[in-house]
Amino acid sequence: MLQAVWLIPALPLTGFLVLLIAGKRLGDPRAGWLATAMMGAAFLTTVVVFFGLVGRHGEERVFTQTIYTWIASGSFHVDVAFLVDPLSITMALFVTGVGTLIHLYAVGYMHGDEKFPKFFVYLNLFAFSMLMLVLSANFLLTFLGWEGVGACSYFLISFWFDRPTAASAGKKAFITNRIGDFGFMIAMFLIFATVGTLDYVPGLAALGRAPEYTASAIGLLLFLGAAGKSAQLPLYVWLPDAMEGPTPVSALIHAATMVTAGVFLMVRVNPVLAAAPDVGTFIAWVGVLTALFAATIACAQNDIKKVLAYSTISQLGYMFLAVGAGAYSAAIFHMVTHAFFKALLFLGAGSVIHGMHDEQDMKRMGGLRKLLPVTSATFIVGWLAIAGVPPFSGFWSKDDILLNAFDKSPALWAVGLLTALLTAYYMTRQVILVFYGDEKWKTAARPETPAEAHAEPEHEPVAAGAHGGGSPDPAAAHGAHGDFKPHESPRIMTIPLVILAVLAAFGGLLNLPFGGTPLEHWLEPVFGENLRHVTSSGGSKVVFATLAFAAAVFGGLVAAAIYRRHRIAEARVEPRILQRAWLIDELYQKVIAHPGQALSQWLASVFDAKVIDGAVNGVASLVRAGGTRLRVVQSGFVRSYALAVALGAVGILAFALVRSL
């Protein structure tokens, strides 16, 4: 059964190729159904492979399949090969599983878009790349998937490319990721120079015996790559902008799967991190500070998707906290539960946007609970899960991380706990603004937002008439909101919501602390002794869990007091600096982009044109001034010279011909 592993990426690849050729002919919605079917088949194949792996015992749960030699040069050799182990199969399971649901949802969401087939071309290509990334048996093939998902992310963020913001966001994502890729590439060079192979088996084990400074360099360089892909400080800036893409893309790529690739990579190289303990501490701090930093921004965003974007950055920070603490199975646990609840929240947000006719500003929503019953019920499940309310899934995975963080350093734990409080706060704020309170969409005609009030445009700008973000009724998106009624989404969109809600609610079962932590046991062979084992007693575990829960409740209550009971004016807790995300984008513009542009401009128009080329032309004029005849003939001189060369050459060739015959 393990031999079927190649089929897992091959199925979406087939879907991609078929849609590339015949997508237009299949049209809307059949192209979407085909793509979804391919994903579903990939999921079923993954399940089969999973059971094949379960059939083996602990340490034997490693299987490699080589397809062909990709690159061979001297002692360098890389195959197209797959590695099946508990880690890669866990990743493949949730990528294909959540992926199938989001594909299904997208068939409804993208219905009516003129580029419907093309959307699914990209989506299947993305799924293929993502599966190559996780199933690869070596760094280089992982890098192929890594870059592939980056390219698809670029295509899909700028899917509605007639909006300048979407086009810029796609470019920004790609370039920011490339900065991380720089680290990934140098890391691979260093790995090859150190152990002579890029294969995970046996390369990683050998790296575990590398000198600490080598392991540290490799760990840091890979983490640079991971920080780009998984949107960590200081490379997170592309992810909020990535919300320009269609909402299913935000759910699939920018929440559930692609952005977790960085976490996956760091988990994969756990032997390297074990050999470089300081790097682990560094990663933990970057992670937890990113988590806190992004959570503060999420507290003041008004765009329904932007809140979720910053929340994703924050949650990814938790995962890196776990990685840095050596709690790899906790990182994967949270990755999986996060995939469930964040995909749910994004798809729910999409359903709201759909029902509100492309409105994304939460300050113009409210009271949608009754009109969007399925969406609101499932969204509330997602809220409880991410806020950390037991028994929903997020509580268990976050608790697992915080427990390990405390074991590593109480300071890490404290920042993590504060973040948990903020998480509950901003998510409660979102639920209240969207689903409770006054029906603000009813009263006011859409006022023009003063452009300078927000760093980013709050609502999907213009072009609603052109494609309507998948809305079948784009005309209603224009003008006054007073005469329309938000509506629930069609069943094709709500069914994935319900399934994800069930998963978000019960996902904690995967690794219940009193249920024998099945996920940890399953993943254990991948980590061996590199995994942190917290030795605290059951009693102290309950204390930690209670504290985390209390923080969540407190955060939620504060949000309710402000946004439901209006105890404090909203504006007071949404300072402009937070709305504008600590002005980091502006800072980067000033410190990096503008000087870089100025330097390039100077090089192009002054240095290259005047200095280097000037010297060339200067020499030419000097020569010209020296020669008296040159003024008369100018270019004619060269022309006749060229002819002379030509004639001479022909003569010699003729001579050669005669002599060689």
Next chain:
Amino acid sequence: MAGDIPILTLLVFVPALGAGVVALLPKERDDVVARVGLGIALLVGLLSLILLFDFDRGEAGFQFVSAHPWIESFGISWKLGVDGISLFLVVLSGILFPLAIAGPHVHHDRKGYVSWMLLLEAGCIGVFLSLDLFLFFLFWEIVLVPMYFLIGGWGYERRVYATLKFFIYTMLGSALMLVGILALVFLSQKATGKLTFDLVSLAEGQSVAESTARWLFLAFAASFAIKCPIFPVHTWLPDAHTEAPTGGSVILAGVLLKLGTYGFLRFGLYLFPKAAVDLAPLFLTLGVIGIIYGALVATMQKDLKRLVAYSSVAHLGFIVVGIFGLSHQGLQGGVLQMINHGISTGALFLLVGMVYERRHTRLIAEMGGIQKSAPLFAAVFTVVMLSSIGLPGLNGFVGEFLVLLGTFVTHRWWAVVGTVGVILAAIYLLWAYQRVFHGVPEGANATFQEMTMRERAVMAPLVILIVALGVYPKPMLDRISPAVDKLVAHVEAHSDFKEPVIPSVDVDLAAAEEGH
């Protein structure tokens, strides 16, 4: 079958004679000229493919050697041969020339255009196959002539300035190389008593004193550096590229620039291994500067064609780094990247030419939203662009990666700085793509015509190669490898350079087992 016919000689003579045949056709029969010209170019392409299939992949030395004494009193012979380093450059020429002849629209005097193109092809293939320094120099010079007339006769507004610059620049290099060749030959004669222009005997003999060899190397290198071009002697390239007709740009980028990098490999490293090793840091530095500098300057170009031209400076910088990194992977990646750059940048110039034919401008600011009016055109452009950026799975990645990997092993910090070019390539290309293809099309951009059938036929082979060589580069690498091994061994034998031994994980594991 190639054993019976002198296939290498045919590869040179068929296009040369073809140029003559086309020149004799009646000027007014445009269609006949087009068909005969393309037919000849395709025949050469077919010959190059026969060569590819008959090539013995395990053999490191020169194959299909045809040697005939020519001017015996001077030790000059007609000697052609092919190995893994030159093989794919010949095949690349065989593929690109038909596309450059059939692809772009020729606005006047097709006869002259096709005729010069075929002569150019003969010259280029001649350079790649020559194993005699005199013969090599002859072809090297022949190449200049058709290029001069192609830019001057079919180019754009500032073509006179561009041709002048191109010609004087390259002639200057050639003059130095000629001095270098003659000095080498006569100095060797003094040492060995035998007058010969034969590359192999001169290289294997290594009879010139070390200090002299360094000067001779520099004389050769000047010519090659201009041809590549290497910073700071690159400024002829943007002008020549921008003013050349589309077909000329395709060949200029695809094949002509490779004459320089090929020269470094075949003549620089082979004839003067010690000097190349000693001067490697200089050329690595210039190569790395080229990577960064070319990319930064490309970012700010307002003219799409000039942007692609500067991207070539950056890409050729990678190849130069690979060559002077002197590692197996770097050299192999360099050879591979010569081909990849020819395919990708050739394709980019074809696409830019198509844009010009429709919009009669190359200014990026004049364009926008073209993806809406011509989605297929945009898709093809995207694939080519991503290949140029070096996306894994497409051809550009493999060469770039091997160059950087190999150089990292031998000259670590140059590779690290060079890798920054990977970020910069994404910046200038994606930004240009956004301005040309994204947004809402207005005016002439809204009616931008989708790819015609002819254009699809021209682009299809290139796109197929871009994907195929990215997914399965092994057949190429296998054929390049023995020749590169031989060259590295030659350099090691004649200098104090030793390629570092990469630790093998199997050895490491075995040692660990023993330790238990």
